[in-house]
Amino acid sequence: MVYKIWMSVVKEFLLLKRDLGGLIILFIMPLVLVITVTLIQDSTFKTISDTKIPILLVDNDKGSVSKTVFDNLEKSNLFSVVTQIDNKAITEEVAKEAVYKGKFQLAIVIPKNLSVDLQAKIDQNVAKIVSSMGLTDSTATAAPSEIIKEKEVKLYFDPAVQMSFKNAVMNAIDKMISQIETKSIYTTFQNQLGEGTASFEQKSFITFKEIIPRINNKEIRPNSVQHNVPAWTLFAIFFIVIPLSINIVKEKSQGTFVRLLTNPVSNLIVIIGKTITYSAICMIQFYMMVAVAIFLFPHIGLPPLNIEGHLFLMSVVALFSGFAAIGFGILLGTVASTQEQSAPFGATSVLILAAVGGVWVPVFAMPKIMQIIAKSSPMNWGLEAFYDVLLRNVSLLEIIPKISLLFLFFIITTSIALFYDKKKRTV
Amino acid sequence: MQPIIKIESLSKKYKDADLYSLNDFSLNIYEGQIFGLLGPNGAGKTTLISMLCGLVKPTSGYFSINDLNYTDHSSKIKKIIGVVPQEYALYPTLTARENLHYFGSMYGLKGSYLKDKVVETLDLLGLLKFADKRIETFSGGMKRRVNLIAGILHNPKVLFLDEPTVGVDVHSKNAIIDYLKLLNEQGTTIIYTSHHLAEAEDFCTNIAILDQGSIYAQGTPSGLIASTAEAGNLEDVFISLTGKNLRDGI
Numbered sequence: 001m002v003y004k005i006w007m008s009v010v011k012e013f014l015l016l017k018r019d020l021g022g023l024i025i026l027f028i029m030p031l032v033l034v035i036t037v038t039l040i041q042d043s044t045f046k047t048i049s050d051t052k053i054p055i056l057l058v059d060n061d062k063g064s065v066s067k068t069v070f071d072n073l074e075k076s077n078l079f080s081v082v083t084q085i086d087n088k089a090i091t092e093e094v095a096k097e098a099v100y101k102g103k104f105q106l107a108i109v110i111p112k113n114l115s116v117d118l119q120a121k122i123d124q125n126v127a128k129i130v131s132s133m134g135l136t137d138s139t140a141t142a143a144p145s146e147i148i149k150e151k152e153v154k155l156y157f158d159p160a161v162q163m164s165f166k167n168a169v170m171n172a173i174d175k176m177i178s179q180i181e182t183k184s185i186y187t188t189f190q191n192q193l194g195e196g197t198a199s200f201e202q203k204s205f206i207t208f209k210e211i212i213p214r215i216n217n218k219e220i221r222p223n224s225v226q227h228n229v230p231a232w233t234l235f236a237i238f239f240i241v242i243p244l245s246i247n248i249v250k251e252k253s254q255g256t257f258v259r260l261l262t263n264p265v266s267n268l269i270v271i272i273g274k275t276i277t278y279s280a281i282c283m284i285q286f287y288m289m290v291a292v293a294i295f296l297f298p299h300i301g302l303p304p305l306n307i308e309g310h311l312f313l314m315s316v317v318a319l320f321s322g323f324a325a326i327g328f329g330i331l332l333g334t335v336a337s338t339q340e341q342s343a344p345f346g347a348t349s350v351l352i353l354a355a356v357g358g359v360w361v362p363v364f365a366m367p368k369i370m371q372i373i374a375k376s377s378p379m380n381w382g383l384e385a386f387y388d389v390l391l392r393n394v395s396l397l398e399i400i401p402k403i404s405l406l407f408l409f410f411i412i413t414t415s416i417a418l419f420y421d422k423k424k425r426t427v
Numbered sequence: 428m429q430p431i432i433k434i435e436s437l438s439k440k441y442k443d444a445d446l447y448s449l450n451d452f453s454l455n456i457y458e459g460q461i462f463g464l465l466g467p468n469g470a471g472k473t474t475l476i477s478m479l480c481g482l483v484k485p486t487s488g489y490f491s492i493n494d495l496n497y498t499d500h501s502s503k504i505k506k507i508i509g510v511v512p513q514e515y516a517l518y519p520t521l522t523a524r525e526n527l528h529y530f531g532s533m534y535g536l537k538g539s540y541l542k543d544k545v546v547e548t549l550d551l552l553g554l555l556k557f558a559d560k561r562i563e564t565f566s567g568g569m570k571r572r573v574n575l576i577a578g579i580l581h582n583p584k585v586l587f588l589d590e591p592t593v594g595v596d597v598h599s600k601n602a603i604i605d606y607l608k609l610l611n612e613q614g615t616t617i618i619y620t621s622h623h624l625a626e627a628e629d630f631c632t633n634i635a636i637l638d639q640g641s642i643y644a645q646g647t648p649s650g651l652i653a654s655t656a657e658a659g660n661l662e663d664v665f666i667s668l669t670g671k672n673l674r675d676g677i
Contacts, residue, residue, distance in 0.1 A: 007532035011521070018520035018561075255516035259577065262480045262510040263533040264502055 004265055008273025015247065016281070022243045026281055027288060030236030034289050035300070037232050042224040042302055052080040056095045056107035056156075059083060063115025065180055069108070072176050079106075092154070099156040106161075106169060109154040118184060121148045126188045153177065225305050229293045230314075230386035231359045234379060236289065237282050237321050238350045241329040244278055245342040248333025267418060275326050275414075282322030283315070290314070313389040313396060320403040321382035327413035328378075334417040353379045381405045429494070430455035431585060431616050432479065437488030439474050439640075448474040450640040452488070456633075458584075461607075461617045463631035463648075465624065465661075467669050470637040472620045476587050479618070480510050493584055506534070509583030509615075513590045515570040516577070519563035523554060523573045526562060527580060534581035541580070548576045551609075552602055568599025575603055579610060586610065588619045592626060604630055628652075628661040638669045 016022055057073070059066045073081045083090060085098070095107035124146075153173065157166050251257040260270060293305035307314060329346070336342035354360065356370065357379025363371055374380045385402040388394040432455070439449040449471045456462045464472045477483040479490060481501050490497055492504050517526045527545045536544065549555045552572040562570060575591060588607070592600040604626070611617055621627050627634060628648045635645040644651055648661055655664045 003537055004533060004535075007529055011518070011525070011529045014521055014525060015518060254518065255512055255514040256518055258482065258512060259510065259516035259530065260533065261482055262505060262508070262512075263530070264505040264535070265533045 001269065004269050005272050005276070008270060009276050012247075012274055012277035016243075016277070019243075022246075025239065025243055027285065030233070030239070030285055030289060031292055033236060034229060034232040034292065035296070038224055038228040038293075038297070038302055039300065041228055053078060053105060054082050055079045056085075056090055056098060056104050057081045057083050058090050058092050058095050058107060058109040060092075060112040061110040061114040063113075065115040065118055066110040068180050069110060069173075069176060073108075076172070096156050099158050102158050102160055105158045105165070107154075107156040108173065109156070111151050111153065114151050114153075117148050117151055118181065119188070120146070122181075122184050122188045124148070126185065126192055130192050225293055225297060225303050226390060229289060229305050230390055231383055233286055233289045233318070234321055234357075234382045234386065235350070235354050235359055236285055237318065237382075238325045238328075238353060238379060239347075240278055240282060240285075240322070240325050241332060241350055242343055242346040244274065244326060244329030245333035245336060245346050246339050247274070248330065249336050249339050249342050253338070267421060271330060271414060271418070274330065275323070278326045278329070279319060279322050282325065283318060286315070286318035286322075307390070310389050310393075313399065314386065316396070317382060317385040317389060317399065317403060320406040321378070321385075323410035324378040324382065324406040324413075327410035327417075331413040331417040331420075334421050353377055356380070357383055359383065378406055378409045381409075431458040432456040432490065432492050432618070434475075434479075434490040435488060437475075437478065437490055438486045439471075439478060439483065440486045447486075447640050449478075449485075452641065454635060454642065454645075456616065456618060458616050459611070459614065459632075461611050461619060461630060461632045463627040463634040464618065464620045464637060465622075465627055465634060465665060466637035466643075469639075470669075471640040472637055473589065474640075475637075476589055476618065476620060480508065480587055481505060506581075507584045509578040509581065509586040511575050511578040511586070511588045511591050513593065515562070515574050517562045517570065517573060520561055522559045522561055523549065523565070524558040526573065527576055530577040531580040536581055544580055545576075548580065552576060552606055566596075566599075568595040571595045571599055572603060575606070579615075582613075583615060585616045585618065588617060590621050591619070592621070592623065600626075624662045624665055625660070634661070636665060636669070643669065 016026070055073070057066075057070060059070070070081055070083075073079050082104070085094060090098075090107075092109050095104075095109065098104050099107045155170065155173065157169075248257075251260075261267075290305060290307065290311075294307070295304075298304045328349075332342055332346055332349075336345065356374050357363075357377040358366075358374055359379060363374045363380060366374060381402045385399045385406075388399050388402070434452060434454045437449055437452045438447055440447045448469075452471070452475065464475065466472050474483065478485050479492065479497075481497070481504065493507055495504050495507075497504060518529075521529070524545060527549070528541060531541045531545065546555065546558070549558050552575070554569060554572055554576075557565065557569065562573065565573065571591065571594075575588075578588075579586060586607075591607070592603055595603070607617060607619075607630070619627070619631065631648060633646065634648055634651060636643045636651075644654075644664070646654070651664045652658050652660060655667050658664045658667060
């Protein structure tokens, strides 16, 4: 039996070795994928980006507020502020058209007299407070309050921009406006009360500090590489479903599968041979991607993958994720009659599993129902196990439930495939 | 004399089929025979061979090979039979040698015995110099010969051949037939299906003509010709028994 399994493994390796297209899918595409996606997603993790997004600023105010908005946007390093097109100051209509046509992603329209009206409103409010405290000059007569209408800063977004970008920009601008208002209030109070020497501390009293987990006295700071390499490695491992299912469909169409059925060899031995071969392929893929992330990434402007002390557990997760992918591939290859069925279905189902599993959007950000579905996705078990090892520094014991689920998935899918095949032959 | 293949009241009705592909079929095949199963399309030849090889389960009935009941000893039966399917059941991107080493190993053959056996049979069928070429580069006749070798490496007691010479050139056909005769002389019982009636007449020691899942006639080729009025060859016998109507079907 061992000899038959060994010969099956040799045969599978020979078949793969002679299939250039298959080899490219198995080894080159995952590397291209992980490099490309990590490079693209790296900017979202960086606080300082080399690429600035050009945005339009329509300044109808021409006062201190619009100047502060302009300065803050420029300082943010995220945006480059455009105030003129073809050497002409931008009007709201021009800005609106440019954004809606997708030439710019955002236009900010500052209303007329914003600075003056803001100051007037603050003056009114401060005066009321000071007066209620009995701190006004007794000789001064209270002037009737002029009614100042609320002002609206308009934001125009390109309809194609994503909600997350919109929300981030709106939050940033809201914060900026609040700061301007607060600063103006402080300054007005100071002018009303102060003799010119004492001044209010205008710096924020409450600040935020992210506490980074420390392992062996070293900060484990999550970055695009720590997040993306496990996710896309898992994605690549699951793509083994396609060549494996094609391999099985080919055996059926070539007649070699029928020949094997007439030989004194059980289908289980054939499947064990394929499982060993494709597990080895998964591990080679995994080590190649890890090697690229460690050694190549620093040369292309990305932080290197930090796997310090985690390689063994990461290998365990990769192996069991590989088992789950192989089980799915065996099932798909057994059920499909043609390559035209197995290849597109395999590719689409891996994309769905990746989406559901949280490779693109974190599970916590999904709707409730999708969060429940995600928990039943093998890609999610693998991804969480990778994150547990790499980012949460857990032990083997703590990932056992997740890798057990991955192995159970392999057993169930393979058993269904064997049962289906037996049933199908009982024609 | 005990038959090496004993078939009793074997029937097969496929799911969703209206008619039986094989209906209450009984037949004995004796050791050393070259037994031809002839019949028009849909006669039940492939169904019968598929059941004897363990690919299809009978609906009812019984058969044994070398006194081994198929229900209890299917894995033992698989060790003593060889199967040469009609299609080239080989891996196109592997070489002839790699294919044969793999299929030989599935019969438990290994080491120098397997290597020598592969070389010997490739040589006998004129393919030794192409042993390390990929199957995808072979002609139809060459593929047929490798297909045959893959089924006989383990010296089977019983060899099933489903149209082993279809679509090949005369030289390949002669090489295959000569080799099969040699195997038969060495003790292998051969069960063979073909549409080449002249080839069957020359090659087979015994023949059964099947139609609609039943045996219409059985005997030696010369006996069948002699017992059919105005028959000069096996084709005349075949036409006289099965008629001239086309048997297309899906």
